[in-house]
Amino acid sequence: MTTTAELKKLYSKGKKKKILVIISLFLALMATALFSLSFGASSPGITEALSVIVSKTFPFLNITPPSALAETIIWTIRLPRIVMAIIAGAGLAAAGATMQGILRNPLVSSYVLGISSAAGFGAALAIVFGISIATLGGYLVIGNAFVFCLLAMVIVYFVARIRGMGSESVILAGVAVGFLFSALLSLVQYISPERNAVQAIVFWLMGGLYTSSWQNILICLPIVAVTVILMMFQAWNINILSMGEEVAVSLGVNSKRVLSFNMVLETIATASIIAFTGIIGFVDLIAPHIARMLIGNDYRYLIPCSMLLGAFMLLAADTVGRLIIMPTELPVGIVTALLGVPFFIYLLISKRRRSFN
Amino acid sequence: MKMSISNLSFNYAGVPILNNVEFNVGLGELVTIVGPNGSGKSTLLKCINRILKPKQNSVLINGVDSGKLSVKELSMIMGYVPQTSVSAFPFTVFDVVMMGRKPYIHWSVGERDSEIVALMLDFLGIGHLALRHFSELSGGEQQKVIIARALAQQPEILLLDEPTSSLDIRHQLEILCILRGLAQSGGRSVVVTLHDLNLASRFSDRMIMLKKGYVFAMGRPEEVITSQNIKTVYGICADVSASVMGRPVVTPLVDDFGDFTSRASVLFETKPPELKP
Numbered sequence: 001m002t003t004t005a006e007l008k009k010l011y012s013k014g015k016k017k018k019i020l021v022i023i024s025l026f027l028a029l030m031a032t033a034l035f036s037l038s039f040g041a042s043s044p045g046i047t048e049a050l051s052v053i054v055s056k057t058f059p060f061l062n063i064t065p066p067s068a069l070a071e072t073i074i075w076t077i078r079l080p081r082i083v084m085a086i087i088a089g090a091g092l093a094a095a096g097a098t099m100q101g102i103l104r105n106p107l108v109s110s111y112v113l114g115i116s117s118a119a120g121f122g123a124a125l126a127i128v129f130g131i132s133i134a135t136l137g138g139y140l141v142i143g144n145a146f147v148f149c150l151l152a153m154v155i156v157y158f159v160a161r162i163r164g165m166g167s168e169s170v171i172l173a174g175v176a177v178g179f180l181f182s183a184l185l186s187l188v189q190y191i192s193p194e195r196n197a198v199q200a201i202v203f204w205l206m207g208g209l210y211t212s213s214w215q216n217i218l219i220c221l222p223i224v225a226v227t228v229i230l231m232m233f234q235a236w237n238i239n240i241l242s243m244g245e246e247v248a249v250s251l252g253v254n255s256k257r258v259l260s261f262n263m264v265l266e267t268i269a270t271a272s273i274i275a276f277t278g279i280i281g282f283v284d285l286i287a288p289h290i291a292r293m294l295i296g297n298d299y300r301y302l303i304p305c306s307m308l309l310g311a312f313m314l315l316a317a318d319t320v321g322r323l324i325i326m327p328t329e330l331p332v333g334i335v336t337a338l339l340g341v342p343f344f345i346y347l348l349i350s351k352r353r354r355s356f357n
Numbered sequence: 358m359k360m361s362i363s364n365l366s367f368n369y370a371g372v373p374i375l376n377n378v379e380f381n382v383g384l385g386e387l388v389t390i391v392g393p394n395g396s397g398k399s400t401l402l403k404c405i406n407r408i409l410k411p412k413q414n415s416v417l418i419n420g421v422d423s424g425k426l427s428v429k430e431l432s433m434i435m436g437y438v439p440q441t442s443v444s445a446f447p448f449t450v451f452d453v454v455m456m457g458r459k460p461y462i463h464w465s466v467g468e469r470d471s472e473i474v475a476l477m478l479d480f481l482g483i484g485h486l487a488l489r490h491f492s493e494l495s496g497g498e499q500q501k502v503i504i505a506r507a508l509a510q511q512p513e514i515l516l517l518d519e520p521t522s523s524l525d526i527r528h529q530l531e532i533l534c535i536l537r538g539l540a541q542s543g544g545r546s547v548v549v550t551l552h553d554l555n556l557a558s559r560f561s562d563r564m565i566m567l568k569k570g571y572v573f574a575m576g577r578p579e580e581v582i583t584s585q586n587i588k589t590v591y592g593i594c595a596d597v598s599a600s601v602m603g604r605p606v607v608t609p610l611v612d613d614f615g616d617f618t619s620r621a622s623v624l625f626e627t628k629p630p631e632l633k634p
Contacts, residue, residue: 007475007487011451014488104445233464240456242445246408250439251510252432252460297446300464 018301021294025308032312033082036319041327042073049074084212084220085315088273089283091224093310094303095266096284097291098231101238101299102262103167109285110270112171114152114178116281119274121185122148124201128192141204142275149271152177157263165256170263206331207278209318216276227269228307234262235299242297282336283310286344293347313340358419358434358513358546359383365415367404374400376571382514382548387540389557390550392567393591398550399440401567402516405548406437418514432460436507438517442499447490450502454478457509477505481535497528504535515539517549521556529553533560554607558582566590578604
């Protein structure tokens with residue numbers, strides 16, 4: 001018979017293992033970032049890359065960057081793109097993980113909840129009419145995509161609330177709203193008077209990190225950081241909700257309030273990312289599942305683990321996309337799926353335990 | 358803790374499920390609720406635990422209106438074991454029982470929390486399952502895990518919804534022995550719904566028999582388990598003259614209820630095709 005002392009030891013041992021997994025993932029991510037920074041159409045090398053970063057972050061050290069060209073490539077082109085990949089991957093994965101948990105459904109992603117289609121429609125609207133009328137500043141497309149994401153969430157919320165805020169009503173409402181916005185998106189493309197605009201829409205819908213800039217990061221990072229921290233505080237609530245809404249109430253969790261609050265958090269996080277990057281799918285669906293296989297379902301560890309994996313996936317895919325057919329590049333969405341799907345299927349087949357019931 | 362329920366009524370979409378239910382549960386008492394399917398047993402437990410909210414609140418805990426307590430405060434007083442438990446994602450047994458500590462945990466799990474979880478696992482004899490996944494366990498093991506979770510809440514009152522309904526006879530007895538122990542020497546008030554009248558009769562301090570949402574009979578098992586009551590509430594004839602350890606034993610006297618033996622003969626006219634070797 002196992003004694004209580006042994007049981008406690010087993011539990012703390014499991015905890016240490018999880019922390020170890022998270023630390024290793026973090027190191028892997030940093031290594032990938034360094035690699036990504038040093039290679040590309042022009043390859044300044046790791047030492048040059050590092051010296052640019054050090055000279056920029058600590059100007060008081062008076063280190064002169066290797067060359068103005070290296071400085072431009074590393075600091076104004078490559079680094080923002082890498083940082084954006086990390087923010088986007090981490091934020092999307094955190095939102096995906098928590099949404100899957102709250103709705104108790106392993107298939108939930110921003111596609112299923114209608115957020116992606118709404119962003120696409122918002123962007124298309126801005127592209128078509130922004131181009132044909134006048135330019136209303138660089139943030140027209142971004143702002144519109146963001147606003148339509150929130151609009152989709154509000155519609156889903158009110159439809160689901162009539163049906164008592166059950167998880168299946170949220171999902172069904174999300175699917176319906178998603179179809180509505182993709183139909184509207186097609187309509188905008190169909191009636192668009194300008195060919196260029198349609199092309200621009202298709203390009204936007206593929207998603208990509210090539211437009212990343214420090215300015216965008218300055219807007220995106222605080223939003224993602226705040227929402228993700230708030231998600232982390234929901235970890236216990238999400239754990240408990242996976243046992244069902246009634247049980248959650250008996251364990252002191254107000255399940256409807258938790259569901260609504262998380263819907264808002266996840267939508268804001270996702271919207272603030274895909275408004276800048278275009279639609280990046282797959283990461284928010286798959287990264288949490290790989291994380292579950294590695295670390296289990298305790299959301300206190302699952303959220304950070306998903307974030308690191310999401311960031312790693314997106315950064316790796318973007319780096320491959322940049323390097324594989326230099327000097328042109330493949331959109332990150334295509335590469336993520338092409339590399340991620342075989343890997344995920346391999347995990348799905350090889351693992352004895354399932355990551356969902 | 359003493360709990361008194363008075364004037365409890367509940368409707369599902371206009372259909373009355375519970376009508377003016379009234380009873381008390383004392384400290385260290387094991388009370389079973391019996392009654393036919395649809396008589397409102399599960400609804401009654403959910404109303405007590407405020408998973409369902411009756412229009413007018415009617416549960417007093419030590420004289421305090423339970424509707425005035427927050428969900429969290431209530432979860433420190435009452436533990437609830439649902440009829441069946443499924444987890445959408447796999448959790449280990451230790452993690453599931455740790456969820457019972459939710460009312461006391463803010464973020465990180467303290468020394469005392471894992472101490473209590475380990476204690477409950479040990480008490481129920483499921484320590485060896487601690488790192489197994491909940492969904493991989495047998496029905497009896499799962500039921501013990503969920504009871505451990507409810508105990509980890511350190512509640513004064515335990516509510517269990519048909520905890521024995523999918524278990525073999527050994528596990529049924531084991532679960533009820535656990536509950537009796539928790540009531541008699543653990544000082545908890547235990548309210549449990551049961552289908553098995555013999556189990557209820559054997560283990561209850563007091564029984565409540567529901568019929569169509571109202572309390573039809575209430576009292577010690579020998580007062581509630583009578584041929585007359587069973588006839589009226591369940592519509593079957595039963596003999597209750599036998600007794601084991603001073604508690605009445607129910608033997609149904611019905612043989613061909615609904616005349617199925619003769620009626621089934623006309624259901625299938627076609628002969629099965631001849632199978633050739």
